[in-house]
Structure formats: C-alpha cells, structure tokens
Amino acid sequence: MALALFPLLISFLFLLPVSSLAQTAGNITVGASLSAVENSSWISPSGDFAFGFHQLEHNKDLFLLAIWYNKIPEKTIVWYANGDKPAPRGSKLHLTSDQGLVLNSPHGEQLWNTSQTINGGVVDSGVMDDSGNFLLIGSNSIVWESFKNPTDTMLPSQKLDKEVALSSRRSETNFAKGRFRMVLKSDGNLVLTTINFPSDYLNEPYFESKTSAGDSDLSSPGSQVVFNESGYLFVLRENNERFRLTPTITGSTKDFYYRVTLDFDGMLVLYSYPKIR
Ligand SMILES: *[C@@H]1O[C@H](CO)[C@@H](O)[C@H](O)[C@H]1NC(C)=O
Ligand SMILES: *[C@@H]1O[C@H](CO)[C@@H](O)[C@H](O)[C@H]1NC(C)=O
Ligand SMILES: *[C@@H]1O[C@H](CO)[C@@H](O)[C@H](O)[C@H]1NC(C)=O
Ligand SMILES: *[C@@H]1O[C@H](CO)[C@@H](O)[C@H](O)[C@H]1NC(C)=O
Helix, strand or coil: CHHHHCCEEEEECCCCCCCCCCCCCCEEECCCEEECCCCCEEECCCCCEEEEEEECCCCCCEEEEEEEECCCCCCEEEEECCCCCCEECCCEEEEECCCEEEEECCCCCEEEECHHHHCCCCCCEEEECCCCCEEEEECCEEEEEHHHCCCCEECCCEEEECCCCEEEECCCCCCCEEEEEEEECCCCCEEEEEEECCCCEECCCCEECCCCHHHCCCCCCEEEEEECCCCCEEEEECCCCEEECCCCCCCCCCCEEEEEEECCCCCEEEEEEECCC
C-alpha cells in the first residue's frame, strides 16, 4: 500500500538513437588531463558512458565535469562533480597520484578534487567502466568511485550505504544542489525529504519506506539502497529481505538503459531508454 503513495513514475523515452564512436578504452593513467572545451571526454570500452566536460546551456563558456550516457542523443547526465562551481572555459582536469582528480580553473583556482576521500592513498589509474562508474585505482584497490559519491542519479548495479544521499539539482539545466534529498537514514529508514537552505537540515519526509528496526517488532532494518543489474530499486534489509520501491519492469537491461533520478521537482523517477542494436 505504500506503493500507491509513492511518488515514483516510470517514464519511457523513445527518441531516435544515433551511434557514436568510442575514442579511448576507459583506462586512464596518472598524468592524463582533460580541458574544459567542447567534446572533451574519456569513454568507456563499450562506448556507453563518457566522463568529461559538458557545456552548460545558459553560458557556453562554463562547463560541468560529468558522466553521461554517451549513446543517448539527448545529453543524459548521470553524475557531476562541480554543480555548485561551474568550470570556466580552459579549466583543466588532471589525474594525479596524490590527489586523484583535480579540477583547476585557468587562473589556478581549485574548483574540485577527490583528495579528501582518497585520504592519503596513492592513485595509479582511473577507469571509466561500462556500468557508468568512474573509479580511481591505487595498489590494486579502489580508492575513489563516482558510485560511492552520487549526485542525483543511480545506475544499475549501484548501491548506496546509509547516510549517502542523492541530491536533486536546482533545475533541469542548473546543476547546483537543489531542495530534495533521498537518504537511507542510520536507523534503516529510507526517506525522501526537503532540506532547509542553506543548512542541510532534513525536514519531515514526504515519503518513507518505514524499514527502520523500530517500525515493527518483526522487521529487519534497511542496510543499503540497491539499484540492481536488472533495474529494480529496493531497500535491502539486514536479513536480506527486500523492500521494493519500483514496480515490475518488462524490459531487460540488455535492451534498455535504466537510471533512477531524484528530479529537481522532488519526484524519484525510473527512466528507461532503448539501446541500439
Ligand atoms: C590501466 O593501464 C595501466 C598501464 O597501461 C595498467 O598498469 C593497469 O593495470 C590498467 N588498469 C586497469 C584497471 O585496466
Ligand atoms: C562537437 O561534436 C559535435 C557532434 O559530434 C559536432 O557537431 C561539433 O562540431 C563538435 N564541436 C567541436 C568544437 O569540435
Ligand atoms: C580539495 O577540495 C576541498 C573541498 O572539497 C578543499 O577543502 C581542499 O582545499 C582541496 N584541496 C586542495 C589541495 O586544494
Ligand atoms: C533484481 O531484483 C529483482 C526484484 O527483487 C529480482 O527479481 C531480480 O532477480 C534481481 N536481479 C538480479 C540480477 O539480482
């Protein structure tokens, strides 16, 4: 019955797909860089995802460092770094061994970096993989990944731990942080809620999964939000039971690209788009 109240829509977008060419094989070594100019990106081996600079619509001299679905003709951004600080034309992204990814403006101002999350580790390479995850690898382990630092979107195979929030953007084309959050709280309850600017204080939720330990003597608390390989979004409980958030879908992830996005109006939406064969 919770499903009836849940503000989640399935939206099928059938636009004419065109193909595009893969330029690199997804593996990027330390020392590599990208400039904030048109068409500057690193592409996953299959060509499905690109990581690079997206030119903002309202100002052609500002760029967003982002990941997008590279074969969907309508630019579909699934992750972004500097939503609150767009990069002026000519800014540079460097892959460094000590700070991982570093984005500098042409005047040398640092706009964004991954150094805090890397936490003293050493980076050997970066990988734009075919699931849409950008990873930094050091000493054969993952030191940073975009899947663990989400913005407004989840992709199939992505999992969110407790207290890791999705944040809506300000508007369709403004990538600054907006008013809505989706977060699995420490008690295991998944909430959709607004925040009070400029603080990050969460208001009363407008949706909750009621999967905290306290909601029933019998229930096991939520431990992760999972968007699985088949395109199903659910709260995984500690006892491995699932609280499903999305309805049954008919298309396979072999034939469709899926994403779940917390839209700028606060709606959590499952989108699909047919792949080109
Ligand atoms: C990326 O390339 C480097 C150098 O060619 C190699 O040592 C490393 O193993 C590769 N990493 C991955 C994840 O393929
Ligand atoms: C960027 O790519 C698009 C599509 O391939 C092309 O039409 C455009 O001319 C390119 N722009 C630049 C500056 O290379
Ligand atoms: C990296 O970014 C953080 C903010 O996320 C900032 O506090 C820090 O100064 C930056 N690091 C460097 C070396 O500029
Ligand atoms: C994803 O979850 C759905 C619903 O629980 C399940 O039917 C499906 O088998 C799962 N897919 C994978 C790849 O685990």
